[in-house]
Amino acid sequence: MTRPTVTLFIQCLVDSLSPETGDAMVRVLERLGVRMHYPPNQTCCGQPAFNSGYRREAAKAARRFLDIFEDSEAIVCPSGSCVHMVRHHYLDLFRDEPAQLARARMVADKTFEFTEYLVDILGVTDPGAQLDCRFDGAVTYHDSCHLARGLGIRRQPRLLLENTPGLTLIEMDESDRCCGFGGTFSVKYPEISTAMVDDKVRTILDTGAKAVVGCDVSCLMNIQGRLSRLGSNVRALHIAEILAEGGK
């Protein structure tokens, strides 16, 4: 059997602020026998500029992304919003450039969010057996907006968490309500953003879980930042860090 090969798309926030999430993803893919490439010249997919309206700058980043990744077999990223950017917004960005649009479509079709790749492509259903992972305690799961609504990924992360030995998943109320991050929104409208993360924190704490798990470090950074400012010990963890726990 040929080993699956992926090219790692490690978005800027993970690269610079949360590299341990990238480490965890590598460890998980390694346990599954996946062959990995990492293009060292990658930077950012262009999402911050796109969401703020700066489409020329976003398109420049997007063209660069296509240059770097277009020959990959499969592209895997530990972020729903970056994959949503590549899969959906690149098509908006290049709507008037047929040549780029064709490349964007091709790359979009082979770009996967981490849990989507594990469950839908590799067929991981039993992380205990397949990854030898273990996580003791109760966690709750936050559906990031672009992951859940943009990519329709709600089932895959839950399947992985529910089948992780030692882990109890407690659903929070309105798990897909926005945490208030919204990229530059969080610093342009900090008071609104904070009020929103306060709503999110309340629903997290109501579950009594010791950690909130998600698939996007951007949201987790926002939630963690508010949790620790409020003096809570509840941790915000990327799902890769759960799946990389324990084992070999």
Added chain:
Amino acid sequence: MNQPKDKTYSELAHDAIGNEELHAAIRMIQDRIGKSAQALWRDEITPEHRRLAKEARMRTLDNLDEVLAALAEKIRARGGHVHFAATAEDARHYCLEVARKHNIKRVVKGKSMTSAEIGVDPLLESEGIEVVETDLGEYIIQLAGDTPSHIIAPCIHMNKRQIGKLFQEKLGIPYSEDPPTLTRAARKALREKLLTADMGLSGCNIACAETGHVCLVSNEGNIRMATTMPKVHIALMGMERVTATLAEHDMLLRLLTRGAAAQKVSTYVSFLGGPRQPGETDGPEEFHLVIIDNGRMKMLADPRFREVLSCIRCGGCLNICPVYGRIGGHAYNGPYPGPIGAVVMPLLQGVNEHADLCRGESLCGACKDICPVNNDLPRMLSELRHMLAYGDENWEVAPVDKTEARAFKAWSAAMSCRTAYNLLVKAGRLVQAPFVKNGALSKGVGPLTKWTATRDFPPIARKTFAERWKTDHAKRLNETDNE
């Protein structure tokens, strides 16, 4: 209680965020109606129904001139008057002319956001005409000299104590905070107004060209009285609020009452299409339909924004939006609040004037999910931001923020080359060094202070993933590969 018009979006949001009672009231409406509408979309109305409704809406919009002409023809054939108003000014002056012609003293209104959009009330009042809202929520707002804060629950921001005090002062009743008592008092006062008014002024939920009717929904019966008892009835409608066929109308009505209030049908549904006909016992002597453009043609002509005209103003997006959930309707500072307002207000009144509405959302997409006609509001907000970033001649938009534009140019340069990116990371590490405590930044510099005022921020890692890949993973994985 009038909100000061000179306050910014953030300032108005600040006023609301501090108000825990408002927060609880909106949470209640989002919990009850928002979640119920979602459940209806899941359990009863199929995605196919919504898709077909949207398709029908877009088809009607594609032929809007013909559809409106057919509507007008049907209504005129019944002896009704139809006026096409290009601007708000045109529309409100038409209403005033009709009122003058009939020497109108008192106007009773059915709930209409379009009337607020065109500013007809102040004009009529300036001529000494009394204008009375008859929707309970709108009546409360009017007595308070306030503005609505929700499309279907206009006084959601007021509690029963405030309403009790207001009624004590304005209606001269003993103080009470018992909702039935307050409702009875309003009903008594309104009944007198309804029985003595000589003109009714309403909006239009959905018109139907095939039958030549405007349809109005309500739960209080006030609209039926306001539109049939006075001798003159004027209905105001945005030019897009029309369906070509009764079948399309039926599809939309089902979506409207469900999206608005999770009701299969509202208590009252009125179909009005002209003055009282010979042999009929009720209805107005004169009927006017004012079909208003006021900027809608421009939206129709722009493929980026055309679909927003398919909105049926159910207000469903307000009942799910996490931003609206915290800032309430007044922060939007106009007749159309919430996610739909954030797209429509800039297009109607000026993108630069309402730049904060275009920029002040997290683009979470909940509004798109709940919209009965699948309007992609986040996409349109993104388009509005695009116009604000570089300017747009057609919409007379000027670039909004030179500092931000420069920042994104610099960002673009850094992201175009890994060496530049690495330098930025290194510079970040140096700048953050004095601020890192217990593995987090609790104080930042520059724009980051906006974050760190209320939240910790993770410091830039000692080793980026790229560095870890090179020194750790690549080597290990190569060894495994070669085993």
